[in-house]
Amino acid sequence: MISFEIPEFITNELQMVKMVAEQVMRQYARYYDEHEHERPVEYIQIMWPVIREQYRQRFEKQKNGDRPKREGPDYRVLRLIMIIEMLSWGDAGLYLSTPDPALGGAAVEAVGTPEQKERFLRRFTEGEPKWGAMAMTEPGAGSDTSAIRTTAVLDPETNEWILNGEKIFCTNGSLALEESDGFVVVWATVDPSAGRAGMKPFVVEAGTPGVTIAKKEHKMGIRASDTAAIVFNNARIPYDNILGSPEVQQRDGSTKGFKGAMRTFDASRPAVAASAMGIARAALEFTRDKLAEEGIVVDYTKPKHALTAVERDLLEMEARHRAAWLLTLRAAAVMAYGRSNRLEASMCKARAGETVTWITQKAVELLGPLGYSREWLVEKWMRDAKINDIYEGTKQINTLIVARSILGYTRHELK
């Protein structure tokens, strides 16, 4: 039954999140933009006790095996999407540095054994702030994740995996490995000749010898978020740190590991889209408010020919924002009902990234010399926005996925 109803407990929780966004994130947004690589302690201090407690409850429940048999939709998916949107409305860079298991934790939860969950995830239920992260991208493997060259070789004598290679653009890589007792899920190949079938995820914990943060990137935007290059030089990790089966299945059952990696995108792409939409809404609301102070207000009852160019721009911004946001909510809802959302996830990510890029660029333009000034956050939002058009699959990669899906084509038919 078609409905756009948001459950009340989510709207209530969002009010709390909004307070953090307004009173903490907005206050420190500019500071951490101008002090790149400085740890945003104020935000982390607020978030960590809440996240730790929520995670502890969830962790204990799962451990006790009393995972309730779910009737109806999984509200958590929608809740998460809406919280991400609100936090990103506050500040996208700070949102990205939220201390939590993140994509690394999701991978462990998805395919880890009970022992692995205990070893790797319990840390998020106690103590100091910690981060989980995921490392896939390499200098030679961007959109083409199957081209990764980081290797994992089993040492039969010690029963350890030996990792060698370089990962780049790892969000929170430094926070996870150097600045907290966290971990990174690293994708490496156990058999370079096997292509996609050889790709496996490994958990690399903080303090592992042979693992170094080679660099923290200097970026156009989301500067509060750490983006690390990680080098693995004969880094040894226990055999049990591999997630899923170590078997390289051949042609028949083929690319399970790779497909596993791709499946995480079904959840992470709507999350990125939601973050994009939070920035877009921030820019849209701010622009609308500032223009209203100048007496420029969209009258929704006027015909198009009676609106000024600026009013039409504002209307267009609102329309494109709403369209991309509804696509995002749909991707989350489809997932919440337990259905495959591969197509919807790519659609919303492609549209949200493009839309936030356009809206924030337009916002800077409409606010003129003040929009371009660093006194306001609009120019920062424009810089923050662009990453959403790039990471978790560029707009082009997601469009390619949409195209293959609607045409029923494989990657061989549509390259």
Next chain:
Amino acid sequence: MMDFELDQEQKMLTEAIGRFARERVRKVFRDADEEGKIPADLVQAGWEIGLLPTTIPEQYGGFGEYSVVTGAVAVEAFAWGDLATTFQILTPNLVAVPVMLAGTNEQKAQYLPLFCGETPPRVTAALTEPTIKYDPRCLQTTAVPENGHYVLNGVKAYVPLAAEAELVLVYANENGRTQAFLIPRHTEGLTIDDDREKLMGIRALPTYRLHLDNCRIPAENRLGGQHGIDFNRILNHSRVALGAAAVGMAQAAFEYARDYAKQRVQFGEPIAHRQSIAFMLAEMAMDVDAARLMVWETAWLLDKGEDATRAATVMKTYVDDRVLDVADRAVQTLGGYGYIREYPAELWLRNARGFAMFDGLAIV
């Protein structure tokens, strides 16, 4: 909780309309456009699907299952078949829905039973005006009260099926506000052009200009009686129908272009193997899906009884542009054949441009 799946009744309804659109409308819609006429049996068959009687309250002979969301879903399914045919089949809605939404009890009792019969009643409505500065909330056609009567003056355009209509719902500017008046066809001062209008698209649908020259009607013919109407609400319902029609037509254009691109071979392989084509199709798919969600959201707000004026305006801003873009890309995907009238794509492009002008041609 948020959900985007049709319910069981909506699925049955869209399947029935889909079959009608696929097996009957799409067989003749190209010829209908060329000949400027929709076969009478097709209109009758569309009427017999029973969309309107289902929505009319039981006390007036209907089934009382009124839902704007269901209406939007149904209109989309009709418009997948053909836009002009959809407008013709839905023309009785132009009177029935405003009477349902805003009529007095007497008006409902008088008019609503007409819409529960075996054949569509001959009624129409006149909103649009032939002027560049057309504004539905500030019309140039005037209605002035005078001794228990109203006197109307002005010119109306895009009045569907006016030549055969026995009753016209005319929208006019009464002291700065848009109100609606039920005017029998042969009222003195109301004339309809002998010749049909000549439009770029929807050529199968006969539309006319209508002239009001000191047309005098009793005050009780004002829709909603003394209270009149909340025109914004009626316009919002109309925009949902037009948005849904745009989505249905865009979906048809997208599917046709997609299927064409998969079978059209150039340079030794289907053109859909190229990103330049495949990416156009992907954008079309995203446009259609986003547009549909915006239409549904506006419809859902109306079903909840909320003021959807802002949502409807934002939705229309988006959908009008998207349907044009999708239709344009469909023509582009077909290349030279897209421009040839044996193929449907050029018809969809001509129709698509009209959504910026089709105010008042559909309502649910």
